[in-house]
Amino acid sequence: xxxxxxxxxxxxxxxxxxxxxxxxxxxxxxxxxxxxxxxxxxxxxxxxxxxxxxxxxxxxxxxxxxxxxxxxxxxxxxxxxxxxxxxxxxxxxxxxxxxxxxxxxxxxxxxxxxxxxxxxxxxxxxxxxxxxxxxxxxxxxxxxxxxxxxxxxxxxxxxxxxxxxxxxxxxxxxxxxxxxxxxxxxxxxxxxxxxxxxxxxxxxxxxxxxxxxxxxxxxxxxxxxxxxxxxxxxxxxxxxxxxxxxxxxxxxxx
Amino acid sequence: xxxxxxxxxxxxxxxxxxxxxxxxxxxxxxxxxxxxxxxxxxxxxxxxxxxxxxxxxxxxxxxxxxxxxxxxxxxxxxxxxxxxxxxxxxxxxxxxxxxxxxxxxxxxxxxxxxxxxxxxxxxxxxxxxxxxxxxxxxxxxxxxxxxxxxxxxxxxxxxxxxxxxxxxxxxxxxxxxxxxxxxxxxxxxxxxxxxxxxxxxxxxxxxxxxxxxxxxxxxxxxxxxxxxxxxxxxxxxxxxxxxxxxxxxxxxxxxxxxxxxxxxxxxxxxxxxxxxxxxxxxxxxxxxxxxxxxxxxxxxxxxxxxxxxxxxxxxxxxxxxxxxxxxxxxxxxxxxxxxxxxxxxxxxxxxxxxxxxxxxxxxxxxxxxxxxxxxxxxxx
Numbered sequence: 001x002x003x004x005x006x007x008x009x010x011x012x013x014x015x016x017x018x019x020x021x022x023x024x025x026x027x028x029x030x031x032x033x034x035x036x037x038x039x040x041x042x043x044x045x046x047x048x049x050x051x052x053x054x055x056x057x058x059x060x061x062x063x064x065x066x067x068x069x070x071x072x073x074x075x076x077x078x079x080x081x082x083x084x085x086x087x088x089x090x091x092x093x094x095x096x097x098x099x100x101x102x103x104x105x106x107x108x109x110x111x112x113x114x115x116x117x118x119x120x121x122x123x124x125x126x127x128x129x130x131x132x133x134x135x136x137x138x139x140x141x142x143x144x145x146x147x148x149x150x151x152x153x154x155x156x157x158x159x160x161x162x163x164x165x166x167x168x169x170x171x172x173x174x175x176x177x178x179x180x181x182x183x184x185x186x187x188x189x190x191x192x193x194x195x196x197x198x199x200x201x202x203x204x205x206x207x208x209x210x211x212x213x214x215x216x217x218x219x220x221x222x223x224x225x226x227x228x229x230x231x232x233x234x235x236x237x238x239x240x241x242x243x244x245x246x247x248x249x250x251x252x253x254x
Numbered sequence: 255x256x257x258x259x260x261x262x263x264x265x266x267x268x269x270x271x272x273x274x275x276x277x278x279x280x281x282x283x284x285x286x287x288x289x290x291x292x293x294x295x296x297x298x299x300x301x302x303x304x305x306x307x308x309x310x311x312x313x314x315x316x317x318x319x320x321x322x323x324x325x326x327x328x329x330x331x332x333x334x335x336x337x338x339x340x341x342x343x344x345x346x347x348x349x350x351x352x353x354x355x356x357x358x359x360x361x362x363x364x365x366x367x368x369x370x371x372x373x374x375x376x377x378x379x380x381x382x383x384x385x386x387x388x389x390x391x392x393x394x395x396x397x398x399x400x401x402x403x404x405x406x407x408x409x410x411x412x413x414x415x416x417x418x419x420x421x422x423x424x425x426x427x428x429x430x431x432x433x434x435x436x437x438x439x440x441x442x443x444x445x446x447x448x449x450x451x452x453x454x455x456x457x458x459x460x461x462x463x464x465x466x467x468x469x470x471x472x473x474x475x476x477x478x479x480x481x482x483x484x485x486x487x488x489x490x491x492x493x494x495x496x497x498x499x500x501x502x503x504x505x506x507x508x509x510x511x512x513x514x515x516x517x518x519x520x521x522x523x524x525x526x527x528x529x530x531x532x533x534x535x536x537x538x539x540x541x542x543x544x545x546x547x548x549x550x551x552x553x554x555x556x557x558x559x560x561x562x563x564x565x566x567x568x569x570x571x572x573x574x575x576x577x578x579x580x581x582x583x584x585x586x587x588x589x590x591x592x593x594x595x596x597x598x599x600x601x602x603x604x605x606x607x608x609x610x611x612x613x614x615x616x617x618x619x620x621x622x623x624x625x626x627x628x629x630x631x632x633x634x
Contacts (some may be wrong), residue, residue, distance in 0.1 A: 054584050057576060082586035093582035098599025107595065108585035143599070144581075164585065 002032040002085065002167040002198055003069055004053075009160065010063035011045075011052045022048040024225035025064065028202075030168065035194055035201040037211055037236065040222030046204045047091060049222075050172040054088040055081050083112055085167030087144045089157040089174050095145040095236045101156070102126065102140035105163060112164055132192075133187050151182040158189035169193060170202045174212035187213030208240040223247040263492070263524045264555045267334030270620035271345050274338035282356055283337065283461075286518040286550055288486055291457045293403045293431050295339050295377060301346035303376030304401055306369050308351070313363035316392065317354040326350035328383055331439045332465060340435035342462075343379045343407045350381040353394055356415065357387030364421075364610060366583035368422035371402025372431055380406040384420065388413035388441065393610055399454070401427040410438035412446050414468060419447040425620075426454035427486075434460045438498075442468025449608050450506075451553050452479040452487050453620060459488040475504040477519075478604055478617065480624045481547070483512025491536075492522040495529040504536035507604050509597060509624075510547035519569075521553040525562060533563040540571040541600050543593075594625055 003083060010024040015089060022045045030036050040046050052059045053066055055078040066073040068084050076084060096104065105126060110116045117125075131137050133155040145153055155173055161169055171190065175183055194201050211219075211233070219235040221228045221244070228247045229235065262282050265440060265441055268274065276297050277284040302606065304578045312318045328350050335341035353365055371378075386392050398404075412418045432455050452458050464473045479487045493502040510515045521536040540549035553567035574596060582592035598621065605617050 056580055077589070078580060078583040079588050079592075080587050084583055088584050090581070094575075094577045094597055096578050096581065096596065098602035099595050101415075104582070104585075104595075107587055108582075111588060111591065112586040160585065226399065 001069070002200055004030045004086075004168045004200060004202070005067045006053070007066075009047055009049070009052065009061065009066060010060050010065040012041055013048075013059055018224045020104060021062070022059075022225050025054065026225070026227060028220065029169075029226065030200045030202055032167070032198045032200045034218065035143050035214065036218045036220060037216035038202065038204045038220050038222050039206070039208070039236065039239055041162065041248060042206065044222045045225040046222050047172055049227050050088055050170045050204055053170060054078065056087060079111065082166070087161055087164060087166035087169045088172045089161055089169065091173040091176060093145045093153045093157055095143070097143055097146055100141055101144055104144045105140075105160065106133070106169065108160070125163060129162045132162070133159050133189055135159060150177040151179065154186055156180055158186050161193055162189055164192070168200045168202070169199060170204070172204050173206060174203075175205055175207060183210060184213060190214050207235045211236045221247055259584075262385065263522055263554065263558070264337040267336040269335060269341070269344060271338070271341045274335065274341045277338060278379040283490070286630070287459055288457060288460070291431065291486065292433065293377060294540045295342070295403065295405045295431065295433050299377045301342060301377050301401070301405065303374050303378040303403070303620055305372040305374030305376065305589070306378050306404065307372060309368040309370075310376045311366040313365065315355070316365055317352070317356075318365065319352055320349050321352050322349055323347060324381060325383075326352060326381075328381060328409065330383070330385070330411045331437045333409050333437045337407050337435070337461070339433050340407050340566065343381065343405050343435070345551045346379045347381050350383050352380070353384045355386045355390045355392045357390055359387065359392075360388040361392040364395050364612070366395045366397065367396045368399070371400035371404065371426070373401040376401040377405065380404065381451045382406060382408045382420065383411070384409065385411040386413055386416045386418045389415040391417040392419070394418065394420070394611070395613065397421070397423045397425065398432065399425045399427070401430050403431045405433045406435070408434060408436040410436070410446060411439045414441040414444055416441060416444045417622060418445075419449070419610060421449040421451065421608065424450075424452040424455055424458050426458070428454065428456060430455040431500060432458045436460065437471070438462075438464045439467050440464060440471035440473055443470040445472045445474070447474045447476070447609070449613075450475075450477045450489060451617065452477075452549060453624060454488075455485065457485070457486045459490070461490040462500045463492040463494060464502065465494045467497040469497050471497065473479060473500075473502040475502070475506070476604060476607055477506035477508075478601060479506070479508040479511045479517060480621070481508065481515040481517045482624070482627065484514040486516045486518075488518035488524070490518075490520040492524070493521065493534065495525045495532045495534060497554035498529055499531045500529065502534045502536070503505050505604060505607070506538045507540070507601070508549065509541045509543055510549055511543040511547035511627075515547040516550075517548075518550045518551070521567060522554045523565070523567070524561060525555075525557045525565060530559055530561040531563055535564045535567065537568045539600075541571075541597065542571060542573050543597070597621070597625055
């Protein structure tokens with residue numbers, strides 16, 4: 001059993017005009033076997049939620065709690081969170097010059113397992129993961145995210161998801177900037193991951209498009225740092241038809 | 255008196271020591287250097303010491319010898335002292351260490367010159383002249399270690415169509431002072447790869463000039479330095495494009511850690527009127543690993559003709575990139591290991607360009623050792 005429990009989470013960032021509150025009390029529980037989609041307009045705080053749970057230093061948690069199987073995630077360092085079973089597929093993966101993909105993957109796997117992976121099976125696993133995401137075998141020799149196309153960056157994120165195999169995956173706009181073929185490849189990777197026992201997915205997206213390939217169990221509409229509405233997959237269809245306007249108006253009105 | 259110098263990119267030299275007054279530190283070429291720590295090399299310290307052991311490993315086909323100044327052919331690179339230290343070395347030395355590769359010779363192995371300071375009180379002066387005959391190819395490695403106060407003049411004469419790789423490794427003890435003035439002349443269609451690696455020493459100041467003798471020559475200058483607390487490492491580079499269709503490419507990368515670590519990189523390039531069709535690029539990158547460090551980086555480009563292929567430079571000095579560290583750590587990699595990866599990655603492309611396998615391997619482990627001093631001890 002795996003449960004990620006976010007309770008009344010409040011987060012602010014430092015700006016030139018002082019601290020600005022982005023998340024204004026978010027409560028969300030994700031259990032294993034579940035896929036939750038968070039949808040919302042730009043600037044609603046979707047990415048802030050993802051990065052705060054992963055522990056990015058830019059975000060200052062001012063209230064609330066995050067636990068993974070009862071353990072206090074907010075008390076953990078960034079790498080401890082990953083070792084506890086959290087994974088964040090980033091919207092803008094970062095270039096690490098001079099560090100090859102294969103070195104990076106091996107280092108990460110070693111850190112997560114506490115021991116180096118067995119060379120023979122590991123090389124096979126890496127090649128298989130790259131191939132499934134339509135990444136060339138020479139991809140491993142390239143420097144992490146350096147000179148990658150937008151699609152390659154996202155496929156590399158999902159290859160990591162499959163190889164590092166966390167308990168709980170947060171996917172931050174993994175679909176943005178992908179053409180339809182790449183979107184299918186990436187979605188297939190996410191589906192392979194979540195078909196396993198004991199995995200949870202928090203899928204953050206601006207568009208409903210990816211939800212045709214990765215069907216969520218729950219949909220949450222995020223507006224102005226709060227969850228404005230929740231429902232099943234049918235909520236996504238309503239958003240597709242009507243957009244976010246009514247929520248934004250409600251929020252301004254309130 | 256002093257010489258009338260209009261621009262430090264048009265230096266005027268002289269063999270007469272009296273033309274080189276003791277620098278005050280206000281001169282453009284001395285303004286970054288801690289003169290007080292030069293142990294009098296720039297002033298009047300006797301250069302009569304002999305406290306440096308020299309060992310040479312040389313393959314077949316190269317002549318290595320100590321030759322009296324009169325018979326040495328020194329100055330063949332066009333070397334004329336432009337500062338007091340090199341003028342004093344020129345004055346004080348009685349011999350020149352020469353490495354001579356005849357024409358049409360391919361050396362199978364590098365020539366390795368190991369110089370080990372014995373820690374004597376007296377300053378030591380040295381001269382090295384490397385000549386590579388036309389259409390020959392050679393690699394020369396100079397490795398400095400131990401403790402010394404040392405000033406040297408180094409000349410390279412690369413014949414037409416010849417290739418020389420010169421690697422100088424400053425792995426000195428913490429109290430060493432090393433001032434080096436180097437000048438290369440690169441023949442028609444010849445190439446020089448000059449690699450400077452500096453880890454050790456209290457003050458290390460290298461002043462390297464490259465010029466051309468004929469069209470089509472190429473110069474690559476690579477540098478890797480790692481300054482710890484209190485260290486001053488200064489590289490002053492000057493590529494004088496005095497011939498058409500020549501090229502130069504300069505890449506220096508450094509890391510700094512600890513209180514008072516100071517690095518200086520000056521990248522001067524002059525494109526003379528006659529140097530049509532040349533191409534030049536120079537780049538310096540510094541990675542600041544802790545508080546209390548200073549990295550000075552000054553690229554200078556003086557262009558006297560617009561009829562060129564290209565000219566550019568870049569300089570950047572940055573701290574650890576928090577986003578890189580976050581990305582690595584979000585994959586479970588611990589903070590120290592993430593920092594180690596980033597620093598390794600920073601130097602990797604440069605190390606790969608050196609092209610001397612023995613050196614590349616040992617450099618990777620030296621970088622590791624430098625990191626162990628600080629990054630892995632959790633100073634951050």
